[in-house]
Amino acid sequence: MRTDTTFKRAFNDMIDLLRTLDLGAELPSENALRAQLGVSRTTVRKVLASMSARGVIVSEVHRRIIREHPQQIERYPKEETLAISEQVETSFMEWMLRDNACPGTEINEAELARKFGVATTIVREFLNRFQKYGLIEKRQNAGWVFKGFTANFALELFEIREMFEMRSARLFASLPDGSPIWKQVRAMRAAHLELLADIDARFQDFSELDSRFHRLIAVVAPNRFIESFQDVIAIIFHYHYQWNKRDERTRNEVAIREHLALIDALESRNIASIDQACRAHLTSARETLLRSIA
């Protein structure tokens, strides 16, 4: 019943790993591979067995030799490496954002399960987790209601975001010189400059950098509720802008410049500059989102 996505992901990762080793070399122990691939030894053994069966490696007593470098072609496709619960997330977001579901739409577990081709249990579990994003609401003994990806949603989201982010950004002013965070900030600036230099080709990489940047700011004073809220922001932006490409390049370039300004402000340790740069960026991000919703 359970899908073997873990195995397939590990298998793909193992292909990459084998290509870094020489032909005829001896493979690391099962335990070492387990640590490297981040799965259990059970799965490692399954991958090794599969590699043996394909003749990629030769199993001798107490060691395994690489016989040939596996072909990229043999990788399992991306979809097959995603757990059903992850696929459901995508399906749901697609339903919501692409099909432009109306505020107030009733969500029917059974119907979604049929539409997505998965068991009701999975849909139910997904909806329960998804509840925290503030877009759906449960009604006792009945289904769920989709509250809508509306301007109001964006405003409420940004109100919290501003509180959280201003709070973290301000803390940089009193962050000691010796803090290792400053190094990360410098690396972050470099990453931004790099992306900016090649913006025409790589503007789609911004989404991930954005998320990393905002998480870095929050790291000065860890708070689980703030971190959890950043998941909300990340997922909303990730999916929304994935289906909404208008002005993508410009939008991202503007955001990068705002980030750079904020980094400068952080490094200046001047509260007023930090406040100003932070608020400027958040305001601009909010307006961009609002425009794209309207």
Added chain:
Amino acid sequence: MRTDTTFKRAFNDMIDLLRTLDLGAELPSENALRAQLGVSRTTVRKVLASMSARGVIVSEVHRRIIREHPQQIERYPKEETLAISEQVETSFMEWMLRDNACPGTEINEAELARKFGVATTIVREFLNRFQKYGLIEKRQNAGWVFKGFTANFALELFEIREMFEMRSARLFASLPDGSPIWKQVRAMRAAHLELLADIDARFQDFSELDSRFHRLIAVVAPNRFIESFQDVIAIIFHYHYQWNKRDERTRNEVAIREHLALIDALESRNIASIDQACRAHLTSARETLLRSIA
């Protein structure tokens, strides 16, 4: 498979409802009852059938007559009116707070299901929902980790709480005179004074009043994320203080006086007073919680 807790709750409610009507009177229509009891007509009919079978009411064509007032004794016990998922919440909180689970404890879905005597599905669903309270964390393809009801948890909780509550409280300063919220504030003060007058007997009623008070403050400018966070606070306080009765009476009396001070400040519309009263209460509440954790 599904339990009939909805029916039992509706049955109990119907007993209360029947006692407000005269013997020999005609019952409202099924539809009217449905609205009053907050359940589906299907359940109403089941309750009516059950009442008929017990001879409490007589079903004639197109109407039903009350034959006798049902005895309190016939009510279903409280436990049987709680959905399994609600019972699991209690069981889990009890495990966590009463058994004093250590930070880092691994939570095993299967084991909990056995311990609580419910299906794994239910435990899993509960844990997924409970995740948002920041006390547990999921590990891929493995179980959950209990992060501990620690001082750190309390501090992070109160950091957010302070941001949210100060934000709402301040908004009262610019709330127009005509706003219906002022009436609710006055009613809230009355409720506090009433409880204070009878504090020795009713100090246990504070928990619920506390939650209502803080929700009222947030209502000035609704934000779904703030509301959701109030669920976190409510559930944590509800269960924590349910198993931790030290100084309960004093603690609650102090809080009531702080609430009253805050109400005065809100009505004064003076930002500085509001800030001060709000912060004073939150600080005191935080210290109380911290003391009870240590």
Added chain:
DNA sequence: CATATGTTTCTTATGTATAAAAAACTGGGG
């Protein structure tokens, strides 16, 4: 005896089943 592999046991992810509850449909008065 420490580490690696082979084996067994337990847990999680996901599907299916079903009673309870909700919702939709239907025919009949007022």
Added chain:
DNA sequence: CCCCAGTTTTTTATACATAAGAAACATATG
């Protein structure tokens, strides 16, 4: 026609089943 009660259909809450994966245990080998 609108509301009401009877009936049928659909959905939800919960239990259970099972393959995949993790963890624990056992054995072997240097």
